[in-house]
Amino acid sequence: MLAAFIAATIIILPITFLKYFDSFAAFSFNYGALLALIPIHLYSGKRDxxxxxxxxxxxxxxxxxxxxxxxxxxxxxxxx
Missing domain, CATH: 1.20.5 (Single alpha-helices involved in coiled-coils or other helix-helix interfaces)
Structure with a gap:
């Protein structure tokens, strides 16, 4: 999962930045979606x-x- 996050960051971020270079909001939204993978990865599947x-x-x-x-x-x- 961590490797997928790193790969997505390296591959997807430059592509989205070039596609939405005039809109920082669209770029930051895509980056925020990638950052959501961190707590998903850290979730153990057990309730508190x-x-x-x-x-x-x-x-x-x-x-x-x-x-x-x-x-x-x-x-x-x-x-x-």
């Missing part, structure tokens, strides 16, 4: 068993509130 039930409940509700809230903030910031 060290959390307490209270911590899991707090995390769950935090993300239920956080995700829509930060999306609304980004949307409002783009309007202005």
């Amino acid at each position: 068993r060290s959390s307490t039930p209270l911590k899991k409940e707090i995390n769950r509700w935090f993300f239920y509130v956080y995700y829509p809230l930060h999306m609304m903030i980004i949307f409002i910031a783009q309007i202005q």
Whole structure:
């Protein structure tokens, strides 16, 4: 998996840079997609068993509130 990441970085990045040389946003989006391979590679396939039930409940509700809230903030910031 690491070899595939390195090969993709060496091969794909120059090609996408040449294709989208006028758009840094498109280039950085493609590079970000390649960077996503790092945490995927590091994932062991096992769930976290060290959390307490209270911590899991707090995390769950935090993300239920956080995700829509930060999306609304980004949307409002783009309007202005």
